[in-house]
Structure formats: C-alpha cells, structure tokens
Amino acid sequence: MxxxxxxxxxxxxxxxxxxxxxxxxxxxxxxRPLGPARVLNAIGRGISDVAEIRKYLRLDSGLMxxxxxxxxxxxxxxxxxxxxxxxxxxxxxTEAGYAEFAAYEALSDKQAADIIARHPRPEILxxxxxxxxxxxxxxxxxFEEVSPLDPRAIACLEAYYSELAxxxxxxxxxxxxADPEARDMERPRGSFFIALSDGMPIGCVGLKGTxxxxxxxxxxxxxxxxxxxxxxxxMMEKVEQAAVPLGINLLRLDTNSVLHEAVAMYQKLGWRExxxxxxxxxxxFFFEKRLQAEQK
Amino acid sequence: MxxxxxxxxxxxxxxxxxxxxxxxxxxxxxxRPLGPARVLNAIGRGISDVAEIRKYLRLDSGLMxxxxxxxxxxxxxxxxxxxxxxxxxxxxxTEAGYAEFAAYEALSDKQAADIIARHPRPEILxxxxxxxxxxxxxxxxxFEEVSPLDPRAIACLEAYYSELAxxxxxxxxxxxxADPEARDMERPRGSFFIALSDGMPIGCVGLKGTxxxxxxxxxxxxxxxxxxxxxxxxMMEKVEQAAVPLGINLLRLDTNSVLHEAVAMYQKLGWRExxxxxxxxxxxFFFEKRLQAEQK
DNA sequence: GCTTATCTCTGACTAAAGTCAGATGAAACT
DNA sequence: AGTTTCATCTGACTTTAGTCAGAGATAAGC
Numbered sequence: 078m079x080x081x082x083x084x085x086x087x088x089x090x091x092x093x094x095x096x097x098x099x100x101x102x103x104x105x106x107x108x109r110p111l112g113p114a115r116v117l118n119a120i121g122r123g124i125s126d127v128a129e130i131r132k133y134l135r136l137d138s139g140l141m142x143x144x145x146x147x148x149x150x151x152x153x154x155x156x157x158x159x160x161x162x163x164x165x166x167x168x169x170x171t172e173a174g175y176a177e178f179a180a181y182e183a184l185s186d187k188q189a190a191d192i193i194a195r196h197p198r199p200e201i202l203x204x205x206x207x208x209x210x211x212x213x214x215x216x217x218x219x220f221e222e223v224s225p226l227d228p229r230a231i232a233c234l235e236a237y238y239s240e241l242a243x244x245x246x247x248x249x250x251x252x253x254x255a256d257p258e259a260r261d262m263e264r265p266r267g268s269f270f271i272a273l274s275d276g277m278p279i280g281c282v283g284l285k286g287t288x289x290x291x292x293x294x295x296x297x298x299x300x301x302x303x304x305x306x307x308x309x310x311x312m313m314e315k316v317e318q319a320a321v322p323l324g325i326n327l328l329r330l331d332t333n334s335v336l337h338e339a340v341a342m343y344q345k346l347g348w349r350e351x352x353x354x355x356x357x358x359x360x361x362f363f364f365e366k367r368l369q370a371e372q373k
Numbered sequence: 374m375x376x377x378x379x380x381x382x383x384x385x386x387x388x389x390x391x392x393x394x395x396x397x398x399x400x401x402x403x404x405r406p407l408g409p410a411r412v413l414n415a416i417g418r419g420i421s422d423v424a425e426i427r428k429y430l431r432l433d434s435g436l437m438x439x440x441x442x443x444x445x446x447x448x449x450x451x452x453x454x455x456x457x458x459x460x461x462x463x464x465x466x467t468e469a470g471y472a473e474f475a476a477y478e479a480l481s482d483k484q485a486a487d488i489i490a491r492h493p494r495p496e497i498l499x500x501x502x503x504x505x506x507x508x509x510x511x512x513x514x515x516f517e518e519v520s521p522l523d524p525r526a527i528a529c530l531e532a533y534y535s536e537l538a539x540x541x542x543x544x545x546x547x548x549x550x551a552d553p554e555a556r557d558m559e560r561p562r563g564s565f566f567i568a569l570s571d572g573m574p575i576g577c578v579g580l581k582g583t584x585x586x587x588x589x590x591x592x593x594x595x596x597x598x599x600x601x602x603x604x605x606x607x608m609m610e611k612v613e614q615a616a617v618p619l620g621i622n623l624l625r626l627d628t629n630s631v632l633h634e635a636v637a638m639y640q641k642l643g644w645r646e647x648x649x650x651x652x653x654x655x656x657x658f659f660f661e662k663r664l665q666a667e668q669k
Numbered sequence: 670g671c672t673t674a675t676c677t678c679t680g681a682c683t684a685a686a687g688t689c690a691g692a693t694g695a696a697a698c699t
Numbered sequence: 700a701g702t703t704t705c706a707t708c709t710g711a712c713t714t715t716a717g718t719c720a721g722a723g724a725t726a727a728g729c
Binding site (some may be wrong): 082083084085086087088089090091092093095098185186189190192193195196198200202203205206207208209210212213214215226227275276277304305306307346 | 378382384387389391392480485490491493494497498499500502506508510569572573599600602
C-alpha cells in the first residue's frame with residue numbers, strides 16, 4: 078500500500094514535470110530568459126516592492142538589481158524610490174510593460190485552455206486538479222474576514238445553496254429559509270470568514286448576531302476539493318474565536334441530519350444538542366455551545 | 374465556465390510548480406548539477422542508447438558528450454560502442470553508478486512519501502493525482518499484449534473483480550464464474566491486452582478462444598482514473614483487430630445490465646443483443662458481433 | 670549624534686547550460 | 700568506389716544564473 082502510493086505519486090510528478098515543459102514555454106515563449114520573465118510575472122501579480130519580489134523569487138540582491146536594470150532598459154518598467162523609506166524601491170509597469178505582461182498571461186491562458194480542451198470530460202480533470210492544488214498548498218491556506226457580499230463569499234454561498242438543494246430531500250430554496258441580512262454577519266454584530274487557497278475560495282462560515290442573547294453559526298461550507306483535511310474544524314475555531322471579542326458568549330446553530338459529517342463534527346467539537354429554536358423549514362437538528370472567555 | 378476552468382488550471386500549475394521546487398531537491402540533493410543528474414536518471418530509467426538519451430532530454434550533442442565524459446570520470450558509467458553500428462554508443466552503470474542512481478531514487482521516494490504523509494486522507498489525493506497523470510499523459514498511453522498471468526494483468530483483473538463485487542447485487546465470486554483458462558486468452562487461441570499510462574496499468578481486455586465457432590470478449594476493465602476518455606472503446610477496437618488474424622469472425626460477450634455504461638458502449642459499437650448463451654450466474658445481457666475481414 | 674541595521678547597487682567573479690563549426694569514423698546509398 | 704548521411708566528439712565560444720565583497724544612502728535604536 079505504501080509502496081504503491083509512492084509509485085503513484087512519482088508517476089504524478091513525472092506527468093506534471095513533463096507537462097511543465099509546456100509551462101516553461103509560457104515563461105520562455107517571448108524570447109526572454111527565465112530571470113527577467115519571472116520578475117515581470119511577479120510585478121504583474123501585484124508585487125511591486127523590490128525586496129518583496131526578491132524574497133518571493135529567492136533572488137540575490139545583485140542579480141535582482143541587474144534584472145531590474147535590464148527590464149528598465151527594455152522600457153517595460155520604471156523603478157522609483159519609496160517616499161516613506163528612501164532605501165526601498167518600487168517597480169511599476171510602463172504601458173509597454175503592461176502589454177508584455179498581458180502577452181505572457183495570454184500564453185499561460187492558452188496553455189491552460191489547451192490542457193482542458195484535450196480532455197473529453199473536463200469537469201473530472203478540473204475537480205482532480207482542484208483536489209491536488211488544495212492538498213499541495215494546504216499549509217498556505219489563508220483565512221480572510223470579508224463581507225458576505227464579497228464576490229468570493231457569494232461564490233461560496235452559491236455552491237453551498239446548490240449543494241443543499243441536492244442533498245436535502247425537499248430541495249432547498251434560500252428565499253424560504255431565514256437568509257441572514259448581510260449586516261448581521263459583519264462587524265460589529267457578527268462576522269464572516271472565507272478560506273482561500275492560492276486565491277481560490279474553498280470554504281466559508283458566518284457568525285450571525287441576533288438580539289436574543291446568542292449568536293448563530295451559519296453557512297458553514299467547505300469545497301468538495303478540500304474535504305477530509307479538517308478545514309471545517311479550523312473554520313469553526315476561527316469563528317468561535319472571533320465571537321469572544323464581540324461580547325458573544327452563547328452560540329447556536331441549526332443543521333439537517335442528512336449532513337452526517339457536519340453533525341458528527343459539531344458533537345466532537347463540544348456542541349450540545351438542544352430543542353428547536355426557530356421555525357426554519359430545513360433544519361431538524363439544533364446545537365448550542367457556551368463560550369469561555371479563555372478560548373483556545 | 375471556460376474562464377473559470379482556465380483559472381483553475383493555472384492555479385493547479387502554480388501549485389505543482391511550487392511543489393516542483395521540492396522535486397528539484399531530489400535532482401540536486403546529491404551535490405551534482407542538474408545536467409549530469411538528468412543523464413544519470415535517464416540511464417537509470419533504462420535508456421542506454423546515447424542518441425535516445427539525447428532525444429529524451431533534448432540535449433545538444435556536444436553537451437551530451439561532455440556530460441557523459443564527466444560521469445565516466447566520476448566512475449559512474451561506462452560508455453561503449455555498439456557492435457552492430459559503430460557510430461552509436463551505449464551508456465551503462467558501473468557498480469558505483471547503480472548505487473548513485475539508487476540514492477537518487479531513495480530521495481525521490483522520500484519526497485513522494487512526504488507528500489502523501491502530509492495528507493490526512495491520502496486515498497483522495499492519490500485518486501486525484503491518478504486522474505491528472507492519466508489525463509496529461511493520455512496520448513502516451515501504450516497498449517501491450519501480455520499473458521493474463523502477467524503481474525500487471527493480474528492487478529487489473531483484481532481491480533475488476535473487486536469492482537464487480539461492489540456493483541453486482543449479489544456480489545461476485547470469481548470461482549463461481551467461468552474463469553477463463555489463461556491459455557484461452559493467449560495466442561494462438563486468444564489474446565489479452567493491457568493499457569499502460571507511464572507504466573501504470575489502467576485497463577485490460579481479454580479475447581477468449583473457444584471451440585464453439587466464436588470467441589468471447591472477457592474482462593474489459595478501465596481504471597476509475599481513466600474513465601470518460603474513451604479508453605474502453607479503443608481497447609474494444611484493439612481486441613477486435615487482434616481477432617481477425619486469429620481466424621475469428623464471430624465474437625460474443627456477456628455483461629450485467631447494472632453496468633449501464635458498458636451496455637451503452639457495446640450497442641454504440643455495433644454489438645447486437647442475443648439470447649443467453651451460457652449458464653454463468655452473473656451476466657444477464659448477451660451480445661454478438663460479426664467481424665468483417667475489412668475491419669477499420 | 671553616534672552606531673547599527675537595512676536596502677540597493679556595482680564590480681569582479683564562477684559555474685552551468687547551451688551553441689556552433691568542424692573533425693572523425695562508420696554506415697548507407699548509388 | 701565514391702558520395703552522402705549519421706552519431707559522436709572536440710574546441711572555442713556565448714548566455715544565463717548565481718555568488719560575494721564592499722560602497723553608498725537611508726532608517727532605526729540608544
């Protein structure tokens with residue numbers, strides 16, 4: 078079993094590094110050496126602080142300096158000294174720089190599109206790639222507190238709704254459920270978190286403030302590609318921690334018994350089953366948890 | 374949708390190329406530059422013809438020559454001229470070379486094991502990596518005619534049996550079914566094919582000769598990670614083509630209606646439903662196909 | 670105000686990778 | 700036999716990547 082998993086992983090590595098030849102093509106496809114192409118890419122990704130670029134690309138300061146000079150001479154970037162700190166410098170695209178970066182982006186996009194186009198059933202492949210990306214970058218998962226109206230939050234919520242619609246016996250229609258007002262899930266009344274893996278939203282959870290002496294956990298969702306990695310647990314901890322400074326010391330949530338994994342997790346995390354506390358048609362399982370000031 | 378699939382694919386690329394830094398570590402982990410390490414690896418993978426190595430690694434002849442000299446001086450390889458063609462040369466490991474290659478292998482294995490170990494549910498990740506590897510290397514899928522007793526054939530057959538056991542209502546027990554004798558699926562009576570993707574068996578199919586005026590297609594199986602790519606169809610064509618030179622012009626097969634995809638495919642490929650022609654307890658659906666000498 | 674730390678830049682390197690034009694010897698073709 | 704083609708090898712390059720020491724300017728700490 079272990080032997081087999083090593084062979085499979087190494088086969089995967091061979092597959093993606095063979096394919097990485099194609100990836101290199103997108104970096105080298107414009108007749109520029111790898112070094113300057115990488116710097117251009119870093120700037121295009123929004124990193125303009127030279128020290129940051131250097132750290133991101135792990136480049137020596139001397140090499141970095143020369144690469145910047147080269148790009149400047151090509152007329153692709155301008156480098157200027159920071160106002161607040163005369164030692165630091167910032168790189169920005171010129172018009173030509175933007176165009177050049179866009180050309181690299183187009184190459185990368187084309188290459189990605191080609192891979193997808195070759196596959197007779199792209200959805201299978203995309204799902205698998207998501208699982209791999211999320212797994213490989215899992216320690217780099219970032220949590221961000223955002224408004225529930227943030228487009229990335231909305232993407233999560235839509236996935237959540239459509240999944241509920243599939244799993245609940247009677248389907249799911251948001252308008253019939255008590256859709257929390259956005260402002261109930263924003264400071265100071267509540268809070269809303271998304272989990273991002275390399276920029277892609279892979280999970281969300283909301284803390285909905287009420288005037289009834291408790292707050293509710295709502296909209297806990299983890300992308301299928303990220304399941305089984307304990308993300309839901311982390312998000313629950315995150316949101317419980319966020320509740321304390323808001324002066325909340327009692328949490329409630331409702332769920333449906335169809336969602337076994339969720340029910341099992343709540344119990345494991347110290348939630349206590351209680352009586353129905355709302356008239357929402359979808360949930361049939363209700364939980365409560367008292368928060369100590371000293372949360373871990 | 375298309376837009377999204379590009380973003381997801383590019384995220385995947387970033388994830389694996391970040392991870393490829395780790396991969397490089399296995400190539401560079403023994404204090405040898407990338408060039409010679411790659412050559413050593415190519416030889417270890419069984420490529421000894423110098424021209425082949427050169428093609429595989431896309432190296433200039435001059436550079437190649439120097440890399441070989443370097444490895445020779447290190448005492449890791451010997452290079453000798455071919456007996457049959459005095460221009461060609463072949464590289465082989467010395468004792469020390471084998472040991473050095475094994476050390477690289479150990480590094481790669483360790484790295485693969487680390488990736489798996491980090492994941493809380495490796496089977497999910499492995500399955501996803503298989504799908505990606507198979508998809509990326511699909512045009513390099515190789516078909517090989519082997520004995521059904523070949524270990525790779527047996528691996529396929531075992532997967533096939535365990536899947537039948539899961540999908541058939543009454544389970545599946547090979548001993549109750551008419552398990553074809555190996556020699557019925559070997560030349561000259563029949564034939565057996567496996568599909569290999571980068572060395573990993575991802576599908577099989579058998580042609581079982583009988584003395585009843587027809588041959589049977591048996592054991593058609595495609596790995597879950599390779600489904601949806603039309604591999605079953607290719608394998609059917611393969612085995613039908615193989616039947617003609619064996620003097621077979623009538624093919625039969627049995628299957629179970631639970632396996633909808635298979636049934637649909639047989640119909641699409643011109644198979645005609647017929648009456649039950651055996652007493653096997655598992656199948657409930659029977660097909661026949663007449664072969665023309667002029668198969669496409 | 671002095672010292673120390675930080676950031677960038679320059680010059681002088683080295684190592685590695687890759688290119689190119691023959692030279693050499695062997696096979697294949699006519 | 701003579702010509703062409705082929706695979707490898709050698710020498711003489713260039714380009715790219717990376718390293719290191721120190722200079723110059725600025726910021727932060729005491």
